[in-house]
Amino acid sequence: MxxxxxxxxxxxxxxxxxxxxxxxxxxxxxxxxxxxxxxxxxxxxxxxxxxxxxxxxxxxxxxxxxxxxxxxxxxxxxxxxxxxxxxxxxxxxxxxxxxxxxxxPSAFALAAARLGWSLEDLRCLTVHGRPVAALNPEIADRARWLVLSEDGASPAAIARLIADRGYGKSRLTVLEHCGGAAERVRDAEAGSFDLGGIAALNLVAVECRADPETREFARTGGLPDEAFRHDGKMTKRVLRALAIAALEPAPGLLLWDVGAGSGSISVEWLRAAPGTRAVAIEPVAERRAMIAENAFRLGTHGIDIRDGRAPAALQGLEAPDAVFLGGGLTDGLFVAAFNALKPGGRLVAHAVTLESEAILLALHEVHGGELLRVGVSRAEPVGPYRGWRPAMPVTHWHLTKAQLP
CATH class of the missing domain: 3.40.1010.10 (Tetrapyrrole methylase, N-terminal domain)
Incomplete structure (x- = not known):
């Protein structure tokens, strides 16, 4: 050139x-x-x-x-x-x-050649200058990775992350100084990783294997409620699937999850598309701990968990591409969230109480969008028989903010 x-x-x-x-x-x-x-x-x-x-x-x-x-x-x-x-x-x-x-030749190409792997069949990743926790979304049974390390401590940190997620049977192969005179290749299981003296210049090959008791979940929206640790303050499965579909997650987009509770919306948002981010705003410390636990257990990375109450807690945050309002709706909350939302962004709000529903009805009249009233009944025992037990109906509203002319 x-x-x-x-x-x-x-x-x-x-x-x-x-x-x-x-x-x-x-x-x-x-x-x-x-x-x-x-x-x-x-x-x-x-x-x-x-x-x-x-x-x-x-x-x-x-x-x-x-x-x-x-x-x-x-x-x-x-x-x-x-x-x-x-x-x-x-x-x-x-x-x-x-x-x-x-x-x-890249370290990935050299490692694949040594292992007899095909690069098109695996994920090439790095923890150089990045947290090991960023690998969490990649963990899945039978997934294969090649990971560039930060230093000699990276392989053990990767092994701990994988084992803590319930994939202790995964095989890790550490390739040091690939292509050089000091090249060395060793392997160990994640759950019993004991390799020492690892050179700073190394790459880790991972073959993920789930432990027998580890349950995996699909990436589609609407995880079972029991997949989350919660105290009842959680958007339930059917409404959560509807909300995620309306929020339309895509790579690179940022969600505000306001009144996050257990973090179920944030977790499902991140699981739905790689590269998404979420800010989960929750004033209760115990629930913030649940958000962090659910995020790790369900294989996500990228939730910024914030202590605070909206709308005050929204000040100074990066403008969102999507907003979920599920923690109690007020006039002031909607105005602050909608004004911050990027043009073309999507907002979803749920209401259970009559007071919150009245706010949604008034907002729908002004802003349009789609308004739904969702009632779910579950089959439960009634003596020796079964009957439908209805849950409280939820009003769902979503809209897309107009693009600037």
């Missing part, structure tokens, strides 16, 4: 001796070389380029890169820089065509 001044060079565990001729030529022409301390130390003493190490935090290095614009430069990165490497970040600060990526 003729307009490129920065070449991003992927380096394998074997160091600069493993570079391709194209990579070596790009590094040889560079007047400036960016990289971490480990990579910069690989440069021979007689290399004339200026060496610039990454700043902490990493994003502060943007100023150094922009200052070098137009001069021949190279950036050293591990393996394939487009796999959880700097390539995506560079695209956010440079114009198209300014940088060229010259990859080495």
């Amino acid at each position: 003729s307009g490129a001044w920065l070449h991003v060079v992927g380096v394998g565990d074997g160091g600069l001796a493993t570079l391709t001729p194209e990579q070596a030529a790009a590094l040889g022409r560079a007047k400036i070389v960016f990289g971490g301390a480990r990579h910069l130390a690989m440069l021979p003493d007689d290399h004339p380029a200026e060496r610039i190490a990454w700043r902490s935090p990493f994003a502060d290095s943007a100023a150094d890169i922009l200052a070098a614009r137009g001069r021949p430069a190279a950036m050293l990165a591990t393996g394939d820089p487009s796999w959880f490497g700097p390539a995506r970040w560079l695209r956010s600060i440079l114009a198209p065509g300014e940088a060229v990526v010259l990859p080495a």
